Amino acid sequence: MAILSATRESLAEVGLDRTTIRGIAARAGVDAALVHHYFGTKRELVGHALQPPIDVAAAVGGPIDGPGAGADFIRRAVTLWDGEPRVREHLIGMLRVALVNPDVAEVLQNIQRGIVTAVLGAAVRSDSAPLRCALIGSQMTGLAMMRYVARVPEIVAADADELAEAMGPTVRHYLTGDLGVGNDNPVGPSAP
């Protein structure tokens, strides 16, 4: 949809404040009244444009559980990102938007949290579940930056199975390991 891509482009290039319905309409080659008709206010339009182009939770195959959930999640996410240019481009666009628009960060957080929760909600330990999902989000964000933006050779050369093997224990640790936060365990940064 040209209007939604134009909105993301505008957010990444000129930021939220300087993004206007008129500017978006010009980028998309349509009339501003049409944009208003289909998407309402600028706020509503931006909300739509930040949503992934497909149902990502469904596209990775729905909920994941069991002892291999960490590796499965990495493998399915990488397989989706590698295989679906629309999803990958949306993801990179969202990273760019977040970096120039702190105001939009919360919307993006909620989208990421929604995907992680929908897919891994059954696998995550109930204590500190929001922190656990945020930690998983941090590793997924970093993986996307290294594979698709910085294109670090070792991360690009690995396939989905290899990344699942290397990074699965990380996701498993965040899902079910002892984080030393939000429970009674003493926090000791030098503990092994």
Place this chain on the structure above:
Amino acid sequence: MAILSATRESLAEVGLDRTTIRGIAARAGVDAALVHHYFGTKRELVGHALQPPIDVAAAVGGPIDGPGAGADFIRRAVTLWDGEPRVREHLIGMLRVALVNPDVAEVLQNIQRGIVTAVLGAAVRSDSAPLRCALIGSQMTGLAMMRYVARVPEIVAADADELAEAMGPTVRHYLTGDLGVGNDNPVGPSAP
């Protein structure tokens, strides 16, 4: 240094191709000849501007080794980022530059790799060492994005010790764990 900040600003806003010595001089409020005199060509100037403002490996306290190296690295990095606005702003600037300038990604990779190697070189297992450092870079990049850009509440609320406790096992796994890549172990994505 105004000229170096102006260079980073220009790279993040208009990209490498449209960054010029003249434009940088105008942003910094100095004469273009002065920029040439101090920094040489555009390529040389960009190279300077991408370097961190201080010796990051020294600022985190030099080489780290031993069983607590993973947690130590997280704790020291977060302490530095939290406490040194110049380092944090440079880091965020670099993420922005990488997202709009794929051509610059390799320079940024080398900077990140240099820091990780200088600090953790003694702690990293020799098999697949470049992959191990890249995996650590992916977690650090994601952590910086979540804490300073997206400002995810659970990641912002945690202090350096808590993040070290929660994420230390991840760095330890990448440093010395079995990655299932680059050795004779079978790769099985569903392995626990």
